[in-house]
Amino acid sequence: MKPGHEIKLWTLNTTCLVIFIIVGIIGMGYRLIHGLGAVTNLNDLYPWGFWLGFDVLGGVAMAAGGFIIACAVYIFNWEKYKPISRPAILTAFLGYLMAVVALFLDIGHPFRLWHPTIMWQVHSVMWVVAIHVILYTTTLAIESSPMLLEKTGMKTTLKLVNKIMIGAVIFGVMLSTLHQASLGAVFLIAPSKMSPLWYTHFLPYMFLISAVAMGMAMVSTEAMLSAKAFNHKIDREIFSGLALGTFRTLALYLALKVFFLLKNAGLAPLMDNTLESGMYLFEVILGIVAPLLLLANKKGRTDLSNIMLANTLVIAGVLINRLNVCLFSMDQYAVTKGYGYFPSIMELLITLGVVSLGIFIFKLAARYLPLFAKV
Amino acid sequence: MALNRREFLKISAGSGILLASDLSPSLASEPKSLPPEAVGILYDATLCIGCKSCMVNCKKYNSMPKGALEQEYGEIPYEYQSDLQIYDAPIDLSAKTLNIIKTYTNGTGLNKDQEIDGFSFVKQHCLHCVDPACVSVCPVAALFKNPVNGIVGYDKDKCIGCRYCQVACPFQIPKFEFESANPKIVKCQLCRHRYAEGKYAACCEFCPTGASIFGKVTELKAEAANRLAAQPGTEYAYPVKTVDSAEKSVRKVSGYVDHVYGLTEAGGTQYMLMSGVPFANLGFNPAINDQAYPDITWSYIKKVPVLIVALLTAGTVIHLKTKNRKEKSTKGESGQE
Ligand code: SF4
Ligand code: SF4
Numbered sequence: 001m002k003p004g005h006e007i008k009l010w011t012l013n014t015t016c017l018v019i020f021i022i023v024g025i026i027g028m029g030y031r032l033i034h035g036l037g038a039v040t041n042l043n044d045l046y047p048w049g050f051w052l053g054f055d056v057l058g059g060v061a062m063a064a065g066g067f068i069i070a071c072a073v074y075i076f077n078w079e080k081y082k083p084i085s086r087p088a089i090l091t092a093f094l095g096y097l098m099a100v101v102a103l104f105l106d107i108g109h110p111f112r113l114w115h116p117t118i119m120w121q122v123h124s125v126m127w128v129v130a131i132h133v134i135l136y137t138t139t140l141a142i143e144s145s146p147m148l149l150e151k152t153g154m155k156t157t158l159k160l161v162n163k164i165m166i167g168a169v170i171f172g173v174m175l176s177t178l179h180q181a182s183l184g185a186v187f188l189i190a191p192s193k194m195s196p197l198w199y200t201h202f203l204p205y206m207f208l209i210s211a212v213a214m215g216m217a218m219v220s221t222e223a224m225l226s227a228k229a230f231n232h233k234i235d236r237e238i239f240s241g242l243a244l245g246t247f248r249t250l251a252l253y254l255a256l257k258v259f260f261l262l263k264n265a266g267l268a269p270l271m272d273n274t275l276e277s278g279m280y281l282f283e284v285i286l287g288i289v290a291p292l293l294l295l296a297n298k299k300g301r302t303d304l305s306n307i308m309l310a311n312t313l314v315i316a317g318v319l320i321n322r323l324n325v326c327l328f329s330m331d332q333y334a335v336t337k338g339y340g341y342f343p344s345i346m347e348l349l350i351t352l353g354v355v356s357l358g359i360f361i362f363k364l365a366a367r368y369l370p371l372f373a374k375v
Numbered sequence: 376m377a378l379n380r381r382e383f384l385k386i387s388a389g390s391g392i393l394l395a396s397d398l399s400p401s402l403a404s405e406p407k408s409l410p411p412e413a414v415g416i417l418y419d420a421t422l423c424i425g426c427k428s429c430m431v432n433c434k435k436y437n438s439m440p441k442g443a444l445e446q447e448y449g450e451i452p453y454e455y456q457s458d459l460q461i462y463d464a465p466i467d468l469s470a471k472t473l474n475i476i477k478t479y480t481n482g483t484g485l486n487k488d489q490e491i492d493g494f495s496f497v498k499q500h501c502l503h504c505v506d507p508a509c510v511s512v513c514p515v516a517a518l519f520k521n522p523v524n525g526i527v528g529y530d531k532d533k534c535i536g537c538r539y540c541q542v543a544c545p546f547q548i549p550k551f552e553f554e555s556a557n558p559k560i561v562k563c564q565l566c567r568h569r570y571a572e573g574k575y576a577a578c579c580e581f582c583p584t585g586a587s588i589f590g591k592v593t594e595l596k597a598e599a600a601n602r603l604a605a606q607p608g609t610e611y612a613y614p615v616k617t618v619d620s621a622e623k624s625v626r627k628v629s630g631y632v633d634h635v636y637g638l639t640e641a642g643g644t645q646y647m648l649m650s651g652v653p654f655a656n657l658g659f660n661p662a663i664n665d666q667a668y669p670d671i672t673w674s675y676i677k678k679v680p681v682l683i684v685a686l687l688t689a690g691t692v693i694h695l696k697t698k699n700r701k702e703k704s705t706k707g708e709s710g711q712e
């Protein structure tokens with residue numbers, strides 16, 4: 001069976017992708033030669049910007065679909081999700097790749113990206129995160145490799161990979177759970193700078209829970225898109241199952257959000273008409289409350305276009321959350337010191353290039369590899 | 376069995392995470408007491424005349440080889456580029472300025488060291504925290520605290536430029552050379568290059584009034600306590616340049632707010648400040664409390680080994696338990712395969 005061969009590779013969309021990638025690569029070259037100041041609007045009060053908040057934190061959150069599905073298929077042995085496991089794991093791999101490329105560009109010395117592997121510093125969450133990224137990206141590569149090996153007919157390697165697969169998956173789920181949490185832990189050190197709207201000692205677990213919701217929404221969206229694009233049928237039960245999972249996780253997330261809001265900040269900072277309160281409300285209403293309402297009853301969880309809308313909102317909400325935690329939660333602090341930040345055109349273009357590269361590779365895989373093959 | 380963070384590392388690396396997780400409930404972070412020979416600075420705003428001699432000499436002596444501002448081509452990094460580099464007027468700490476004198480004014484601004492209708496100077500630079508947030512977050516240990524004298528130094532060859540130290544430092548001290556393709560973190564390193572030669576911080580050596588004095592932290596604390604105890608209006612012999620100096624400047628005590636900044640803030644610091652004006656007015660973030668920042672993160676990190684083992688075990692157990700279901704369902708669904 002050779003699914004995917006009916007996929008047209010060279011469409012107008014693909015041409016656009018390739019243009020974005022080329023523009024992105026030129027921008028990257030410029031950044032490597034001239035330094036961060038030449039391409040970004042970063043400053044001493046906003047040391048972390050769009051690349052970190054969106055490409056790295058967002059990319060990793062989007063990759064949560066990979067561990068959700070790996071967990072469902074390999075650990076809980078829920079076979080019905082198996083047909084969508086390959087695209088989900090590939091997306092996760094690409095999400096991480098995107099994060100690594102962005103990190104490479106974002107750190108002041110890109111070619112020292114490997115330093116944490118030999119210069120250990122266990123007190124640093126950043127070190128913990130770096131080690132996770134390396135191990136997990138490798139694990140995802142292993143998890144994605146059967147497609148390539150099947151295609152190239154490397155039978156012995158394929159057998160070996162299949163043998164270690166379950167081990168790799170359990171290891172990967174562990175890494176990725178911790179990684180999502182650790183990314184939240186990165187911000188634990190800044191209680192006196194971050195707005196109490198977001199800061200809580202529970203931040204690592206908030207990141208984890210929202211990543212789980214995002215992961216389910218991602219898997220469901222990917223399945224829906226690929227079903228449409230590649231004309232194959234997917235069991236409806238998969239979507240309602242995922243929708244129920246998303247609903248429950250979001251409900252827990254909202255409860256925790258409200259609890260910590262009342263506990264740490266109270267309602268006053270919500271009414272103060274700053275960028276922070278606006279972004280907080282935007283994130284919570286658009287990304288949590290609205291999808292919860294959409295998925296609240298059984299009917300909503302069977303209507304595909306309704307689920308799709310809810311998924312989009314959940315994904316957008318979590319992406320906004322990451323930007324909020326990384327950037328806007330420290331805005332008041334920066335403003336009182338006379339600084340501000342808005343991403344430069346170059347930062348946005350390079351991000352666009354990185355994202356396009358991910359989509360392009362996904363398309364290539366869909367075209368040439370048994371991505372949607374029954375496994 | 377109590378373990379400090381370094382032993383924890385050794386065990387994790389040497390014996391594998393399993394062992395470390397057994398021990399982790401008893402993990403304790405390193406004691407955050409002052410290093411034995413800790414040195415630091417005491418700044419007294421009531422003595423400061425705002426002459427900025429400290430700033431000029433800071434820049435001059437740190438631009439020399441091994442200094443914190445050392446440049447590739449050896450020139451002094453002025454804030455403003457011009458052909459005639461004859462003056463420098465920084466308005467804030469930056470990748471070119473390690474130390475800055477700022478002014479607080481209120482109302483008419485006539486009375487020195489008074490909160491209302493007065494003014495005060497304040498000297499800003501790295502506080503050399505007893506348990507520094509910047510050191511704890513640096514993923515490659517490019518920032519480090521000298522175990523003997525407590526100076527927080529920086530190794531530019533290790534630094535990857537992630538700027539986590541900038542996010543972590545509650546005092547907003549580390550600055551980054553955004554404009555360079557070969558960037559460094561820049562911050563006061565308490566003239567450790569001069570200290571190694573038997574000298575001391577340039578800002579203190581060139582302070583004419585005794586507003587900035589260098590010395591052992593224990594002696595600086597005692598000196599600060601004496602000043603706080605002295606009655607306003609009485610005469611006091613203020614040591615100049617170093618705390619144990621024979622050179623004194625005798626003048627009347629003008630009165631302090633009843634606190635020495637840095638005794639307890641962020642777990643204590645080796646740079647301490649005294650002033651007639653409340654510290655929140657001098658630019659110190661009032662949200663900074665007495666907690667040592669690295670503790671907050673450590674309470675998460677120390678759970679990681681336990682979480683690793685718990686997740687691996689849970690994953691394996693669930694996998695094995697639900698395997699039957701898989702076998703059943705594959706049989707049931709084999710028609711579709
Ligand atoms: S003041 Fe900031 S830069 Fe200086 S030691 Fe403390 S945390 Fe580090
Ligand atoms: S920027 Fe350099 S010194 Fe600062 S935390 Fe990152 S690696 Fe360490």
Ligand code: SF4
Binds near residue numbers: 424496581583584
């Ligand atoms: S040299 Fe001394 S008196 Fe002059 S500005 Fe600096 S601290 Fe104040």
